[in-house]
Amino acid sequence: MTAFGKLFRTTAFRLTLVYLLLFALFAASLLGYFAWNTRRLITDQITAGVSEEVGLLTGVFDRRGLRGLVFAIENRALRPGSNLYLVTTPAGLAVAGNVGSLQPGVMATTGWTETAYRRLDEQDKTDHRALVNVTALSNGFRLLIGRDLEERHRIFSVVASAAQWSLLIVVVLGLGGGVFVARRVLHRIDAMTGTTQRIMAGDLSGRLPVGRSGDELDRLAENLNAMLERIEALMNGLKEVSDNIAHDLKTPLTRLRNRAEEALAKSSNESEYRTALERTIEESDGLISTFNALLMIARAESGQARDNMTDFDAAEVAQGIHELYEPLAEDNGLTLSVQAQPAPLHGNRELISQALANLVENAIKYGQPKPAPQPLGADAAVAAETDKTILIEARREGDCAILAVVDHGGGIPEADRKHAIERFVRLEASRTLPGSGLGLSLASAVATLHGGDLALSDAHPGLRATLSIPARTGEGLAASTPDVQQNGA
């Protein structure tokens, strides 16, 4: 019974029931109207026929008196399937006609009456019904003319039984159809529910079955599948992040612990303790900044940082970062320069500034020209001179705002470039320099958040890191575009 209960609770089945009720009412009222109209038509025919005969026979009475009337009625009454006729004296005695009995009092009132009657010539004792007209003649005589209602009754009963059958058919077919549709829907929903339950139990790879009909349930299933796809990707990303955290934070944590342990075991005076504690704090600050960078990347990748998007110019960001890092580059024996042309953007200014800052910090860290032998010749000195610059570029290129940092250091071999953007990857001997190894990953995540990307390429020699971010479209752009073209030309 629970199966039926489940079926009954489906929307499809309930809708079917509602429609069934509506159709049944509709069919019933249609048939009712038909029956009522048919009945009225028959009644009209009877009254018209009888009225005509009343006129005819009262004319006979007027012209030929009672004898003539009786003669005419006896004549008509003998015809098979004829009307009912009765002529009575003022005392109520029957003079002529084919009526055997009537309901009492019928002859007393003139006009139309419906009454039970029996014919004179009939053998059976059953009453029939008739519609009769009683007319008062002169001298107190009365004339009754009427017609049997059997025909009307028969037609009415035919209609009534048709109504019964059609209602029955509507109900049976409707219920059957409802059950069929509901079961079909229920079957598909059950399949979906099963899949979702498996997914909830932890199997994120499950997908909802999609039929071939392309109906609303299939579309729903397709959309849910796309959603599951996205959730699975996010979950995998999360898992990757936590794996990376576990893997790469454990090393510095272990180092931190070892140092504290060593200090506890070996330090003998206050200054040694102090040094050990200071190094511990330094190490934990490094851990905190790594952690912050990881969180920032995770947020950027999951699209959470979409708030706080504003309109700004990439050129201003480039100039700001140039201004901040120029002295640092100089201290490192490098020249930081900037070439900024208007490139309007819509984005998170703070994040884009940070991404560019990371690229510049990388360039300062790794952008020292290699002491490797330069090509022989007079140009060697000139080449070594230009090698010392780091260039920050901002410009508009097609639909993108470009922020690039070009250094002339060792660069990154082509095979390693993709790898370099991954989290925690610090290439080769760079582990002696400070940093979490997350700079490029963060820059890349910020670019992705804005619908752009980070590309690393060869600067012959050195590295060119390019952030391409879709430029702002709409108003304000028109004004800046010619400017860009002018500068570019």
Place this chain on the structure above:
Amino acid sequence: MSDSSNQMRLLIIEDDRESADYLVKAFREVGHVAELASDGEEGLSLADGGDYDVLVIDRMLPKRDGLSVIGSLRDKGNRTPALILSALGQVDDRIKGLRAGGDDYLPKPYAFAELLARVEVLSRRHGGPAEETVYRVGDLELDRLSHRVMRGAEELTLQPREFRLLEYLMKHAGQVVTRTMLLENVWDYHFDPQTNVIDVHISRLRSKIDKGFERPLLHTIRGAGYMIRDGVR
């Protein structure tokens, strides 16, 4: 270090017992008075009734959220400077905190020196005199209107950013200013750089204002940041 005229009355609203006790102890050690509330409701009623110089409010508190505590105080017209401590260290959350009426925002985990420096700056802002047009420290003078900087009789030429850096340091003369505070207030960036980029700017500024002069004014405070002040205390 403890100077009774500089003593502050602080209210710390923090539900984690251990970090709250640590903060109270650390503030008392440097000579300030710190009181403690362990949930939002208690914090609100204490802050509303008491006369504090600065409120240090944890973002997530039982009974009443830190931001809502600040919001109700501001609604009642209480302008006591409030610093928000939060485990949510992101830029967005910082903006939310400042919008709710907070005056500064410090993500956890933080160094106590950083918190102390920020709290002292906030307190100065609360009770201090109106913005002056000329800042003076020793024989160093900075005119904010004409953008002229004089050391003794000599006029110094500073880059615009160096001027703003010096202006910020001199506005908070005698107070420790951390690297993060400088990056936030002079450059308006809220990330932590992996390099000593601020130190380089400071050393450039120092070479301009202190080099060749007998008495250095710009001091490095180890483990905390920088301070501009005249001579020894």
